[in-house]
Amino acid sequence: MTVPQTSAVSFSGPTLAFLSLRLWLGLRALIAGVEKFSARVTIQEPLLGADGAPDPSGAIVEIEKKVYGLSHYHALPDTLTTKFAEEPLLPALLTRPFFAALGPVLLLLGLLLLFGIATRWTLFAMGALYTVLTIGLMLIGQDAGVSWLAVHIGLVALALTLADQNRLTLTRA
């Protein structure tokens, strides 16, 4: 790990503030990306008695479980996907590759931010991504989502203003 400028690392208030923002934004993007590979699936298992043996009735119960896997990738909930598909200003030619890349890009940005690789450009790319998402949500009338992303972009902007305080990074930028 590269320790920039001086051999002694100082952790002033602004530095800690920036590291907190970097950590939050990195985890936020990483987990949002991971969750796009999750799904709730229903599996069937024998009903077990108190002794752990299958119930004498032979009953099979449905149990809902959360699982992760590449095959479960979904960029957006089905309800939003339908609304995007119905929006004439968002042609499939643009949305299809965007949605295909969204999950992997969030994972990548989250990891870059957490490891401190090209931090300024990563933050800027994150802000750009959230802005593009915001445009989409504005077009389909999802005002709550727009507000939510506005908070994210505010945090990204704040992080960029504090970027000089960056420490514990793998690259200098």
Add this chain to the structure above:
Amino acid sequence: MNPSAPASGLSRRRFLSGSASAALALAAGPPLFSIGTGTGVEKPLRLAVIGFGAQGRVLVEALLKVPDVRIVALCDIWDYARVYGERLLKSNGLEVASYRDIEELLAKEKDLDAAIVATPDVFHAPVTNACLRAGLHVYCEKMMSNSVEGARSMVRTMRETGRLLQIGHQRRSNPRYLVARDRLLGEARLTGRITAAQAQWNRAVSADLGWPKKAAIPADVLAHYGYPDMHTFRNWRWFKKFGGGPLSDLGAHQIDIFNWFLGRLPATVVASGGSDYYKNHEWFDNAMVVYEFPLAEGTARAFYQVQTTTSSGGGYFEQFMGAEGTLRMSENPSLTTIYREAHAPSWEEWVQKNYLRANAAPAPEPGAKVDARETAALATYRLPVVTNKAIHQYHLENFFQAIRGRTKLNCPADEAFHSEYAIFKAIEAVETRQLVTIDEPVV
């Protein structure tokens, strides 16, 4: 076989002798019924299907999915139904011997293991008794008979011959019903003290069954089996000589659930019903029945209604209502719900055991409560047990497993008779318009 023939001419001496034989046979244990080869490879059970009407077809469809059984003979008095059955079975790779008459079938088919009886109710007793005496195990559709005497004769013949006789109350083998009874009501006691029960089967108006004119049974053949005409043959469920009406056809399943879940027969019954809509039927088209069950914790009343002129009112279900919750069961999983009273202890333990799943609570509707005395809406749960087989398949499989000596019957004829006795009494209550006391039935 003539439906007017007596179901059984059993003397007391023969009955006692037969009972002793049956007791000895049962004491001998499972090997008596085991016909497995003992090599780990199962010898298929050879079956005759007797009666190939609507219910016979349902059972055959289920039988075709059961491993290690083979339908080898088919019997029905209607050539049209028999030919349809032969073709259906042939399309499933089964060549069957086909008979119009049960006596001929039993005389010629000497290597049968069991018979599946799905004839009109009036023939259940004579056909079943003949099969049992021929050494076959029998799965007979409910109701056992359209008369108490007919049903009683079946129990006696079962005991006399030592053969197995399963009655087609198929809910008794359904894992969903078994879990509801043994886990939800038994182990978890979710409902608390049961104070009431309700069940119903409401069906829309339907036209009488017809038949292709070219396929009509000759009048002399119909007369031989006791039918005055083709309309009566096709719509036998509505005629007292042949069936028991809607309380028997539909109610039998659900009143049996009252008795099975509550663990006893009701003590009394009052009822009202009538043939108010259909003008060419003998049996009533609607009935409302109230039983009283003197349970250990206090009396519970059970209301049953069957309507054949409206499908309104929530379809078909059996519901047990207690101080802490209500269990609404139906063969249709989408009609099954468990309700928890607000003051009931937490059910989380049972959710963790996979006995229940909580449904999402509906958002409260402003102004929905119009009377201050209204109780808050109940939290709802669902039963997570799934059934991956046709509803009759579990009961048939229980029958075959019992033949192989691996389990007990879930609905042997003596238990079914005990339960069906309450249905006969409800019919009596409708006809007499009196409160009827239900004594313990004597076989």
